[in-house]
Structures are given as structure tokens and as C-alpha cells.
Amino acid sequence: MITEFAACTAFTAAEEGGYVCDARDSGNWTSGICGTGSLVGSNLGVGAPILERWFGTSTRVTTALMRALPPATYQAIAMEFYWQPMQCARLPAGLDLMVFDFGWNRGCTTSVNIFLRSLSLGAACLQAPDGDAVAAALLAVPLQTWLRSIPLSDILTLQTMLGLHVDGIAGPQTLAALQARPDLRIHLAVLVLAAAQLLSYRQLSNFATYGAGWMARTMRRRISALALLTMQVPVRLVG
Structure with a gap:
């Protein structure tokens, strides 16, 4: 870690x-x-x-x-x-960056709350003695919940990655293909969390002043998080 x-x-x-x-x-x-x-x-x-x-x-x-x-x-x-304080060591690679950097910018409590709420997780997974509790909890969340939270562009990208017909519709075929690829579960979680963080920024009173920078930083955070999980998540999900 x-x-x-x-x-x-x-x-x-x-x-x-x-x-x-x-x-x-x-x-x-x-x-x-x-x-x-x-x-x-x-x-x-x-x-x-x-x-x-x-x-x-x-x-x-x-x-x-x-x-x-x-x-x-x-x-x-x-x-x-x-x-x-944010229990980042318990998070899968990639998600740790998403939570840490957003928490640095918006505060620990806000970052953790948005992480848990956007991914439909209970706080207990961050306190469990098992270091893989968060990864296990992520695997248990119904994918339909997450797919409703990401923009069309992300649906299109996922369908391309899965070798599906690219139509932007997260229907049964897309869902089944994602279910068969647990290694993409955390990839999807990063997309969902990034969307939630972007929404959080838009709701701030000083968004007009700093919003452009926050949005750009979130996209760079997302890119870096996806790069981190590509290297490490498959190993951590085995077993």
C-alpha cells in the first residue's frame, strides 16, 4: 500500500x-x-x-x-x-486515488460519503478487518445501479471495450457482458465515482470561479485512476 x-x-x-x-x-x-x-x-x-x-x-x-x-x-x-482517516489503504488501486485526491480538495468526510453513496456501499466495508472487503462489496452491487449513473460517452466506451454493438444502450447484452468481466467492475466504479464527484463540484457556490479547474482535475484524476487499476486490480480480485 x-x-x-x-x-x-x-x-x-x-x-x-x-x-x-x-x-x-x-x-x-x-x-x-x-x-x-x-x-x-x-x-x-x-x-x-x-x-x-x-x-x-x-x-x-x-x-x-x-x-x-x-x-x-x-x-x-x-x-x-x-x-x-479515509481508509484509502483498504481501497482497490485506482479508487484509492479517486477518494484521496477528491478528499484533499473537498474534505475527507465529503469524499468518503460520496464514495459510499455513489457506489451503493455500506460504511462497514471500510471498517472490516478483511482488507479485501471493499472489493468484495463492489462485486456484490447490482450493475444496473451504476450504469444509470454514468454518461452516454462512458457507455459507448464500455461497449467498445467489451466488443459489443455500440449503441449507447445499457441493455441486457451490455449487462451480461459486464457481469462476465469482474475485472472491469472497478473500472466501472471509477467512472461512477468520477461522475458523482463532478456533480458535487457543480453544486458548489464558487463553481463559477474554480469550476473549470475542478472539472479538468477530475478528468485527469479519472485517467490516472484507470491507469492504476489496469496494472493492479486483476491481481487483487483473484480468489
Whole structure:
């Protein structure tokens, strides 16, 4: 799981980039509220309130401190405040990236809730002692539920992958073909989750300001997640 953690944090760090200081972004203020507290910016996606939480009362978070944020501190914050609370180590490869990066951007609780709700999963699968509980739960979800949640373009792509007549209709043939390909179950789950994350962004009050960037990031997240699961999911689903 350390390798997957490294891949996920590398993606998020690349998306967030280096030091930025946008006064319109509440994450750049130490209070977490625009215009309140100190405007110190963020670095590698680590916002001012998160860095304040990390250091506690022992260290005053300043612009200089934020600018000099070491990658090792980013990794430590990622593990303690995001990866572990969201149980990303229990998720199949690809879905871990979807949950982690979205959680970094929207918050852990929001990310986990959308993951569970969009994929029709119970929270118990994230707490089960069996590390493959999430993968098993995904295999048990009726595919019709998911197919109703993805756009036509994804249906067309799936039909092409399955060697079916490409008509965009998720009917009995498409359903049967997917049932016979459990290795594509998590691929489909990534598509469903990406659609739910896109919808979540559209509902935000500041979508007009940041929406284009969020949408583009979600599509890059999806592409990277599909690449990760292509390499690892078949092995993890055996048995």
C-alpha cells in the first residue's frame, strides 16, 4: 500500500503545484475564512488551516514557513490527515486515488460519503478487518445501479471495450457482458465515482470561479485512476 500511497500523493502534489496565495481561497487563510486571520497561502496543496493544525500551538504559521514547506511534511500530513482517516489503504488501486485526491480538495468526510453513496456501499466495508472487503462489496452491487449513473460517452466506451454493438444502450447484452468481466467492475466504479464527484463540484457556490479547474482535475484524476487499476486490480480480485 506504500507504493499506492506514493502514487496518489505524487498525483495530488503535481495537481496542487507549489506555493500559491489567492486571497479568494479560504484555504490560504490561517482561520480557514477569507479575510480572517493571516493570509499565508498554501504549498503542495497544504492549506494554512491544515498547517496550523499540524504544528499546533508550538509554531506560528507564516508565509515564510509555508513557502519553505518540505515535501516530507506534505507526505506526513497526507498520511495522517487524509490517507488514514479515509481508509484509502483498504481501497482497490485506482479508487484509492479517486477518494484521496477528491478528499484533499473537498474534505475527507465529503469524499468518503460520496464514495459510499455513489457506489451503493455500506460504511462497514471500510471498517472490516478483511482488507479485501471493499472489493468484495463492489462485486456484490447490482450493475444496473451504476450504469444509470454514468454518461452516454462512458457507455459507448464500455461497449467498445467489451466488443459489443455500440449503441449507447445499457441493455441486457451490455449487462451480461459486464457481469462476465469482474475485472472491469472497478473500472466501472471509477467512472461512477468520477461522475458523482463532478456533480458535487457543480453544486458548489464558487463553481463559477474554480469550476473549470475542478472539472479538468477530475478528468485527469479519472485517467490516472484507470491507469492504476489496469496494472493492479486483476491481481487483487483473484480468489
